[in-house]
Amino acid sequence: MKEVLYLAMKKLTVEEFKDFKYYLLEYGSTDQRAQSSRGYPVITQADLENADRRRTVDLIVQTYNQQPLEVTQELLLKVGRGDVVDHLAQSKPGAPMQIDSAATPSAGATGVNTMADGKHFVDKHRIKLIDRVNNIAVILDELLEEDILQQEMYDKIRVLPTSQEKMRELYSGPLKAGGIRCKDKFYSILEKKERYLVDELKEMK
Template sequence: MDKRKAVKRMLSNLSRHNFNNFRDELVNRQKEPRIVRNRVEEKSFLEITEVLISTFSETGAVEVSAELLIAIDCHTEAAQLLKDAGDECSEPESRNMGATGGPASENGSRDSEHFVDKHRTELINRVNCVADILDQLLENKVITPSIYDEILVIPTSQKQMRKLFSGPLNAAGPRGKDVFYRILEKEEKYLIEELKRKK
């Protein structure tokens, strides 16, 4: 199956809920080139296929679509898309997920140190909204209710963050760190932007 057909098939098979999430993730994508909302809002899967291909090329449309699917937790759909498009990578989460910037390092290699590990000290010292972050980590099942309660009673945000890094995040693995990164992008936007600029 060629790449255009693979993207079209993927979009046509998404549930309405996942299709809406995909579209929302697409317009909120931070990496250039960006797509403005009115190009995809209320558009059919055929129209969005054309927008993806005209913006990113056929190969790029497959890669960006896989990234967005992973971001909305449609891992099976991402794997099927890559298979249909003739991509030999069977683990889509091992790709450079540029939609978030978290899983891959600045050089785009998944083998490199994860963003949150690389900036561990800065994050421990400067993140303040730990309770909000814990709420979302619990909601996304990155941490358990008992870990949530244990960290929440710790008196300072620095100690809370240190505890989070020392056990639960390591146990959650790369996927849990990806979720943590996306939460930080939302809750600590300016800090993350500053850290991204650091080499």
């Protein structure tokens, strides 16, 4: 069960995960007296403040050990991730989550085809992305949160003086080594943080 819930947590963006923890804290506070009377631990602000995705799953299972799946599904709906709820509903404890074909790497992390003319979107538009991406700090934060970047590489890129240098280092290191999965995740983040640029590049032949 824990592994299934952890896979669900990994599907959330950084902001969605923050919202999920907010609703989890709120959910626990409304039932705090009932939990305490049953002898269950109560999830507190201190518990969640620095909790990563795996620790958050541990807290859910410890606190709601009779219904961790139901609690997780309810909170996922609150953050607008009904698609992840559907995957959870199809999953059984101890089994991997079922992923539909639209979410496989060849279709990109958002279900959009990221390949054109045999090249990935982020490779095809490499020069323009390096030159024009502005929200690189936020993008790096999300790549770190998604385990695409390791802390050492994150720190190395962050200290570079310009956005262009940061992007070049990202391309020459993690994006080159990470393959399709890494590029798909990068693309999905670009769609959120650089929407207008991505839309413009999509229109280019």
